Amino acid sequence: MPISRSTDPPRADHRTVPRERLLDALRPVLVGEQAADVALICAPAGSGKTRLLSDAADRLAGEPDPPVVVWITAQDDSSATDFANACLRAVRATGDQALVEACSGLEQGPSDFGAQLAEALATAATRVHLVIDDAHLLAGLDVLSGLETYLRHQPAHVRTVISGRFEPPLALQRLRLDGRLFEVTADDLALSPDEASAILGQHGVRLDSRELAALMERTEGWAAGIRLAGMSLAGHADHASFIDDFRGDRRPVADYLIEEVLAGTPDPVRDVLLHTSVPESFTVELAEDLSRRADAGAQIEWLERHNFLITRIEGAPVRFRYHPLLRSYLRAEITRLGRRAIGELETTVSQWHEDFGEPLVALEHAVNAADTELIVRVLERSGLPLVLDGHGDAVEVHLARAPRRVLENSVVRSIHAAVSVHSGRSEVAAAALADSAPALDHRAAVLTEALRTHIAVDDGGLPGHGTHPEATGYADLDAYAALQHGRALTATGDLDAADRVLTEARSHARYAVSPRIAAHTAAAHAVLAVARGTGTPDCHAAVPRSAPTATAEDTVSGAIGILAASTISYQRGENRTGRSAALAYRLLREHDSDLARFATAAAEFYDLADAERDESSRAASPGLHAVLARVHASLHPLPTRAVPRPLLAALLPAVLTASLAAGEARRANDLVRDVASDPDSVAEVALLRALVSIHDHHWDAARRTVAPIVSGEVSCRARSGTVAAWLVEAQAAVADARTVRAHEALTSALELAEPGSLVRPFHEAGSPVRDLLAESSGRFGGANSFAEHIRATFPSVGTTSNGTLTRRELELLLELPTWRTSEQIAADLCVSVNTVKTHLRGIYRKLGVNSRRGAIAAARQQGLL
Numbered sequence: 001m002p003i004s005r006s007t008d009p010p011r012a013d014h015r016t017v018p019r020e021r022l023l024d025a026l027r028p029v030l031v032g033e034q035a036a037d038v039a040l041i042c043a044p045a046g047s048g049k050t051r052l053l054s055d056a057a058d059r060l061a062g063e064p065d066p067p068v069v070v071w072i073t074a075q076d077d078s079s080a081t082d083f084a085n086a087c088l089r090a091v092r093a094t095g096d097q098a099l100v101e102a103c104s105g106l107e108q109g110p111s112d113f114g115a116q117l118a119e120a121l122a123t124a125a126t127r128v129h130l131v132i133d134d135a136h137l138l139a140g141l142d143v144l145s146g147l148e149t150y151l152r153h154q155p156a157h158v159r160t161v162i163s164g165r166f167e168p169p170l171a172l173q174r175l176r177l178d179g180r181l182f183e184v185t186a187d188d189l190a191l192s193p194d195e196a197s198a199i200l201g202q203h204g205v206r207l208d209s210r211e212l213a214a215l216m217e218r219t220e221g222w223a224a225g226i227r228l229a230g231m232s233l234a235g236h237a238d239h240a241s242f243i244d245d246f247r248g249d250r251r252p253v254a255d256y257l258i259e260e261v262l263a264g265t266p267d268p269v270r271d272v273l274l275h276t277s278v279p280e281s282f283t284v285e286l287a288e289d290l291s292r293r294a295d296a297g298a299q300i301e302w303l304e305r306h307n308f309l310i311t312r313i314e315g316a317p318v319r320f321r322y323h324p325l326l327r328s329y330l331r332a333e334i335t336r337l338g339r340r341a342i343g344e345l346e347t348t349v350s351q352w353h354e355d356f357g358e359p360l361v362a363l364e365h366a367v368n369a370a371d372t373e374l375i376v377r378v379l380e381r382s383g384l385p386l387v388l389d390g391h392g393d394a395v396e397v398h399l400a401r402a403p404r405r406v407l408e409n410s411v412v413r414s415i416h417a418a419v420s421v422h423s424g425r426s427e428v429a430a431a432a433l434a435d436s437a438p439a440l441d442h443r444a445a446v447l448t449e450a451l452r453t454h455i456a457v458d459d460g461g462l463p464g465h466g467t468h469p470e471a472t473g474y475a476d477l478d479a480y481a482a483l484q485h486g487r488a489l490t491a492t493g494d495l496d497a498a499d500r501v502l503t504e505a506r507s508h509a510r511y512a513v514s515p516r517i518a519a520h521t522a523a524a525h526a527v528l529a530v531a532r533g534t535g536t537p538d539c540h541a542a543v544p545r546s547a548p549t550a551t552a553e554d555t556v557s558g559a560i561g562i563l564a565a566s567t568i569s570y571q572r573g574e575n576r577t578g579r580s581a582a583l584a585y586r587l588l589r590e591h592d593s594d595l596a597r598f599a600t601a602a603a604e605f606y607d608l609a610d611a612e613r614d615e616s617s618r619a620a621s622p623g624l625h626a627v628l629a630r631v632h633a634s635l636h637p638l639p640t641r642a643v644p645r646p647l648l649a650a651l652l653p654a655v656l657t658a659s660l661a662a663g664e665a666r667r668a669n670d671l672v673r674d675v676a677s678d679p680d681s682v683a684e685v686a687l688l689r690a691l692v693s694i695h696d697h698h699w700d701a702a703r704r705t706v707a708p709i710v711s712g713e714v715s716c717r718a719r720s721g722t723v724a725a726w727l728v729e730a731q732a733a734v735a736d737a738r739t740v741r742a743h744e745a746l747t748s749a750l751e752l753a754e755p756g757s758l759v760r761p762f763h764e765a766g767s768p769v770r771d772l773l774a775e776s777s778g779r780f781g782g783a784n785s786f787a788e789h790i791r792a793t794f795p796s797v798g799t800t801s802n803g804t805l806t807r808r809e810l811e812l813l814l815e816l817p818t819w820r821t822s823e824q825i826a827a828d829l830c831v832s833v834n835t836v837k838t839h840l841r842g843i844y845r846k847l848g849v850n851s852r853r854g855a856i857a858a859a860r861q862q863g864l865l
Contacts, residue, residue, distance in 0.1 A: 019052055019195065022188060026056050029182045030129060030159055031063075036182035037154060038175055041163040042136075043186040044309050044323075045260040046224025049163045050133055052189070060129070067127040067159070068096045074134045074164075080142035084113035099124045114149030122155040129159045136164030136306070144170060151175065166307035186307065190221030199223075203230035207239055214243045218324055222309075224260070225325050228252050248329025257329050261309060272299040273322075277330030278342075279349045279365070281313060281321040286352050290345055343369045350374055354381075357513075360391050367398045375402050376409045383415035384447065385476045385514035392419040410444035417451055426455045443472045450481040457487045458642045468501065479508035479517045483524055490528050491645055493715045498528055516557070523557040526564035531646035533571070533719025533756040556595065559584040560644060563602055567650050570606050571720050573759040573793050578607025594639035598648065601634035605655055624662050624860070631655055632667045638674040649684050649717035653724050656688050657764040660695040663817035668692060683714040687721050690728045695814075697828045703732040710745070723753045723761040731768050743776050750783035750790075762790045767810045770794050805846055805864070812839045813864060816856050 028034045041049050057069050070090045078086075088106040091099055102124035105116055121128055138144060148171050154160060162168065175181040191199070193212055196219075200207060207215065219225035229246055236242045248257060262270070275291040276282045287296040300320060303310045309323035322330065334342060346369035354362035359382030366374040379395075386395050396419045399406065406412055413432075420429035433452055446469050469481035482505035489498035502525050509518040566580035581603040588596035608627045635655070640648070652675060659668040672688045675681050686705050693702035708714045709725040716722045726749035733742035746769070753761065762769050773791050780787045805813065815825045826836045844850055847858040 019048070019055065019189075021192070022052055022184065023056055023059055025188075026052075026182075026184070027059070030056065030060060030067075030161075032157075032159070034182065035179050037156070037159055037180055038151060038172075039159070039161045039182045039184065040167065040172065041161065041184040041189075042167050042307055043165070043184075043189045044222075044307050045165055046222060046227075046256065047186055047189040048191075048223040049189065051223075052184075053131055053133065053161060053163060057129075057131075065127075067129045068094050068099060069129045069131060070094060070099075071131045072133065074132060074137045076137050076139070078138060078140055078143050080113055080140070080146050083138075083143050083146065084117070087113070087117060096126055099126045099128065112146065112149070114146035114151075115153060117146075118150050118153035118155060121158050125157075127157050129161065131161045131163070133163050134165075135162045135168045136166045138168050144168065166305060189223070191216075191223055191226055192221070196221065196226045199226050200230045200233065203234040205230050205233045205239075207233075207243075211239050211243055214240070215246070218243060218246055220323060222323060222325070224256060225253070225323075228256060246325075247332075248325040248327070249332035253325055254329055254332075257326060261326065266299075266302070268293065268295065269299045269302050272296050273303075274330055274334050274337075275345065276320075277322065277327050277334060278345045279353075280327075280361070281319040283317045283319055285317070286349070287320075289348055289352065343371070347371050347374060350378070354378055360386055360394055363395065363398050367402045370403055372403050372406055375406050376412060379406075379415055380409075380411050380443070382513065383412070384418060384474075384480060385512065385517070387415065387418045387422050388476065388480065388514040388516050388520070390422075390516070392422050395419055396423075410441045411447070414444045414447040414451065418447065421451050421454055426459060430455050442470075443474060443477060446470065446472055446481050447477060450477075450484040453484040453488050457484070457491050475508050475511040476514050476517055479505050479512050479521065482508060483517070483521050486521075486528070487524050487644075490524070490531055491717075493531075493717065495528065495532050499532070502528060519561075520557045523561035523564065526561045526568075527644040527646055529756075530564050530567050530571075530644075530650055530718055533723070533753065533758055556588075556642070559587045559595065559599060560647075562587075563599060563647055564644070566602065566606055567647055568756070570609060570654075571650065571756065571758045571760045573763065577609060578603055578605075581606045594641040594643050597634045598639045598643045598651075601631045601639075601655070602647075602651055604631050604634070605651065605658070608658075609654075625664070628655075628659055628662060628664055628667065632659070632664075632671065635671065636674055638678065640678065646718045649681075650720050652684060653687055653691060653721060654760065654764060656691055657695075660692065661766075661814070661817065663819060665818065683709055683716045684721065686714065687716060687725050687728075690725065694728055694731055697735070699732040699735040702728050710748070719752060719756065720758050720761050723749050723758055724764070726752065727761055727765040727769055730772060731765065734768055734772060742772060743779065746772055746776065747780055747783060750780055750787055754783055754786040757786070757789075759790050759793050763794060766814065767807070771807055805843065806839075809839050809843050809846075810864070812836065813843055813855070813859055816843075816852055816859070819852075 026039065029036050029039050041052070043049055057071075060066050060069070070087070072083075072086055072090050084106045088103055091103045091106075094100075099121075103117070103120040105120060106113060121130075132138075132147075138147070147168075151160065151170070151172075162170075172181060193216055196216060197207070197212060215226070215229055219229065229243070232246070232250065232252060233239060233242055246253075248254060262273075265273070272287060272291045272293060276287045276296075278290060279286065282290070284297040284300060287300060288294060290296075291299075293299070300310075304312065304320075309326045311321050311323075313319040313321060321327075334345075337345075346365045350362045350365035350369060350371070351374070353359070353365065354377075359378055363375065363378045363382075363386075366378055383395065386392070395415070399412075399416060399419075407416065417429045417432045420426070420432065429451060433448055433455075450469065469478070469485055471478050472481075482501050486498045486502035486505055489495070489501060502521060505521045506518065506525065509521050512518070562580060562584040566577050566584070569577040569580060581599065585596070585599040585603040588599050604627055608624070632655075635652075638648075652671065656668050656671055659665075659671070669692070672685070672692060675688055676685045678685075686709055690702045690705040693699075693705060706725040706728045709716060709722060710729050716725065726745050730742045730745035730749065733739075733745055749761070753759070762773070770791070773787055777787070777791075778784060811829070812825065815828075822833050822836045822840070826833045829836070840852075840855075843855055847855050847862075849855050849858050
């Protein structure tokens with residue numbers, strides 16, 4: 001069959017969307033601005049190769065001194081003589097007489113036409129662009145040999161463009177090495193969203209951003225697919241549902257695939273195509289198993305070599321996948337094999353993915369095969385890791401399609417409940433667990449108990465310690481069960497036992513399949529560090545970072561880890577604590593949950609604390625009262641669901657103290673009432689009430705209130721709270737002139753705080769504790785160095801140009817923001833009104849002000865309040 005050619009290149013019509021980005025990339029090659037003098041365009045059928053070349057020819061025609069375009073469209077079974085004659089006819093069609101005369105020698109169809117063609121084009125002074133379209137059809141050895149000769153001797157003023165579905169078997173490697181070859185691939189020809197929108201617009205179709213994104217995912221920018229979708233979408237009312245159902249088995253798409261893609265495919269290749277359409281991606285080994293052909297690899301090579309709608313996925317091992325439209329067409333075709341045969345293929349795919357460590361894909365295909373035994377096996381081995389890694393929704397979807405008898409398995413029922421727990425539907429999970437029959441399987445029993453504990457801790461309950469879960473031999477389950485038991489021990493205050501159990505959980509997690517179980521246990525250990533007051537500066541290492549989807553901060557456990565780390569940083573008096581808590585807030589701000597509200601309060605309050613330490617940022621910080629108002633709004637009603645109690649217990653005393661110092665007595669009392677509504681917060685309520693009493697100078701009431709804490713009768717959930725209780729005891733003893741008791745209480749506070757370097761409770765206690773530290777300097781035994789460290793970290797106090805405030809003046813200064821009268825202050829301090837007024841005059845003089853409001857402002861600026 002002779003080679004054909006168009007008299008002119010195909011012309012653009014009203015349906016054409018110029019590919020400006022590709023035309024801009026091609027132009028330097030075609031006009032000689034780049035060293036490359038040969039362009040190779042290879043892409044599957046329907047990618048827009050010919051249209052691109054036509055548009056390029058039109059653009060060149062509009063330039064000054066345009067080249068002559070010699071356009072040849074190849075066909076099968078071409079000999080060297082056929083190709084030589086086709087070249088001559090294409091040259092004559094250009095109408096360029098000089099070029100026609102130069103190439104007249106080709107009329108005889110010489111066997112060495114390549115050399116003669118190069119010589120003829122060199123003789124002609126005319127700039128020529130030789131376009132060989134559908135070059136993949138060239139297979140004759142004499143034709144290919146002649147073309148290679150031509151390319152080796154191509155004249156400098158000639159540009160050659162070779163276009164086809166796949167690279168013809170020419171020796172092009174030398175051109176690549178010499179930088180003479182410019183290549184355009186299928187990825188380059190894939191339509192951009194803007195180009196796709198333009199094509200759709202020609203059919204009167206307008207899609208919103210989501211619909212367009214869905215269509216681009218379905219077609220992967222394949223021009224033919226976009227065009228076919230546009231033709232079908234025209235006049236269709238529901239674009240979203242159409243795109244969701246736009247598959248290769250739709251008549252227009254199927255016809256195109258049959259005629260333009262699959263036509264002429266050898267039977268062995270079609271056999272492999274059909275069988276490998278079952279999985280989304282496959283290896284040569286899996287292709288052999290599915291097709292039962294030892295030569296499956298050779299058929300895949302044929303598909304690659306012919307630039308079929310197939311993509312190679314580099315890795316170990318290499319995988320392949322088909323274009324979504326082609327795969328959906330093949331999936332429809334394979335139904336002709338019958339349900340039993342398809343089920344066997346699905347089972348083969350499931351087992352292969354399970355062996356390859358891809359349980360979610362294995363589960364999907366096991367459900368497709370309706371293979372109950374295989375479904376149960378996959379879930380028993382990998383169900384919990386899948387849920388822990390955030391695939392619970394997918395597991396639930398697959399279970400909904402599975403045979404009902406699958407849920408008769410006790411482990412599967414427990415995993416189904418785990419999906420509800422980890423998707424925030426604790427009530428559903430609790431009901432399912434309550435209604436479930438006693439599990440006979442040990443793994444199911446362990447998982448069921450762990451889920452019940454998980455629900456109880458997240459809901460703010462205080463479950464009993466329970467028994468230590470017996471190991472099952474499944475690392476993920478053992479880690480998860482130990483994790484929940486450790487969280488329960490932390491919640492109930494058995495911190496030493498919690499440390500042992502959580503350490504065991506982390507040990508199991510090292511061998512677990514789920515990367516997130518390690519993240520959860522790390523976050524739980526960080527919370528425990530807050531409770532024990534033994535956090536270290538690198539506590540941020542507890543924030544999980546091994547989640548497979550992105551960073552682990554996108555999980556709730558990650559946010560908890562961050563909040564625990566920022567709480568420890570705050571207690572240690574470190575900078576940028578608010579910035580750390582703000583990260584957790586940003587992760588959770590889209591969630592309407594107690595944990596999100598707590599993160600908001602922590603970020604606001606810790607940022608305020610940072611501003612107080614950093615003079616440069618203090619001016620830029622929002623008003624104190626505005627910040628406290630937002631903090632209290634976030635803490636009301638008290639957030640307890642999913643908020644680890646130690647984190648809440650560490651924040652509340654600090655917020656209360658700051659509120660009292662700012663004169664926000666009403667909000668402080670509201671906070672106490674909120675905490676008192678929780679019957680499990682006995683120690684926290686006692687501490688907050690004692691802090692209010694200390695602020696009001698009700699020393700006896702403060703001492704009586706903290707007595708159960710300092711005696712060990714009740715325990716605070718965070719060690720910083722116990723430290724604060726001892727400091728309340730110390731201040732009450734100072735007020736009663738019980739010097740020895742004050743020193744003992746302060747020493748106890750130092751000994752408790754030193755392991756974790758908890759300095760904040762001492763700062764929050766204010767000037768009485770600071771003065772007591774100074775007065776007892778060197779008398780704290782082993783805690784002397786830590787006491788000096790605390791003194792060094794106190795904000796600068798009371799030094800002005802007019803002198804230093806006395807201890808009594810500092811005590812009176814703390815009363816000013818309350819706006820109580822001099823008579824009321826005098827009564828509380830057990831002094832006369834005249835004495836109060838004398839101290840006030842001294843405060844005003846030393847601060848350089850003449851009013852109570854001015855004294856409050858100056859004291860805050862100098863860090864005295």
